[in-house]
Amino acid sequence: MQSENGSDSSDSAQFFAIIIANPVSGVFPFHTHHFNETLAFLQQHGWRVDLWYTHTPGDGAQLARQAVAQKANMVIAAGGDGTINEIIQGLAGTETVLGVLPNGTVNVWARELGIPIEEAGAREVLVNGSYVALTSAVSMIAIFCSWLGLAWMERSRM
Numbered sequence: 001m002q003s004e005n006g007s008d009s010s011d012s013a014q015f016f017a018i019i020i021a022n023p024v025s026g027v028f029p030f031h032t033h034h035f036n037e038t039l040a041f042l043q044q045h046g047w048r049v050d051l052w053y054t055h056t057p058g059d060g061a062q063l064a065r066q067a068v069a070q071k072a073n074m075v076i077a078a079g080g081d082g083t084i085n086e087i088i089q090g091l092a093g094t095e096t097v098l099g100v101l102p103n104g105t106v107n108v109w110a111r112e113l114g115i116p117i118e119e120a121g122a123r124e125v126l127v128n129g130s131y132v133a134l135t136s137a138v139s140m141i142a143i144f145c146s147w148l149g150l151a152w153m154e155r156s157r158m
Contacts, residue, residue, distance in 0.1 A: 015074075017042060017049045017099065017126075018067040020060055020087055022079030026103045034119045035078065038101065045127050054083070064090025072096055076126065080104015099126045 021035060035051055042049045052063050060077070064087045067075045076099035077087045084100060091098055101122050102110035116122050 015047045016070075016072050017047055017074040017076055018063075018070070018072045019049065019051045019076040019078050019101065020054060020063045020067070020083070021051060021103070022054045022060070022083040025079035025083055026105050034101075034103075038119065038123055041123050042126065047127075054079075054086075058086065060086025061090035063087075064096075068094045068096050074099050074126075076101055078103050080107060081109045084109050097131055101126075 019035065019038065039049055039051060052067075054060050054063065060079075060083050064075050068091065074097040075087055075091060077084045078101040080102070081104055083104065084098075087098065100110050100113075100115050101119065102115060102117050107117055110117065110122075115125055
């Protein structure tokens with residue numbers, strides 16, 4: 001992973017990521033085998049990685065805060081736009097990087113940022129992509145605008 005100053009943070013065996021997966025997002029049973037592939041892929045790149053699951057609404061934010069407390073370098077949202085939104089709430093104001101494995105139904109947020117929807121491409125972005133610091137306000141505007149656009153589209157069909 002290249003930071004905005006050009007340093008490579010994935011070279012260290014100490015790079016620690018936590019995947020927070022939403023088991024009711026998209027077609028979850030289809031994605032379960034991809035999680036094992038993703039864990040193996042990240043471990044092959046020297047990452048220490050854990051997989052945590054949400055169980056109720058709001059868990060994403062709470063688990064993201066726990067990941068920050070455990071000094072995770074990256075929290076990877078494995079779910080859709082709602083899961084990503086919850087995790088952003090838990091990461092707001094921290095330096096922990098947000099990664100995304102798009103496993104939702106529509107994946108508007110991932111599509112808007114150019115993150116590949118297919119699992120192998122998204123994994124490559126986690127390891128080889130670049131990241132830049134975003135303020136929480138910018139992140140929230142992006143999520144709000146995504147949902148506002150969807151609401152407008154639905155209303156225009158009435």
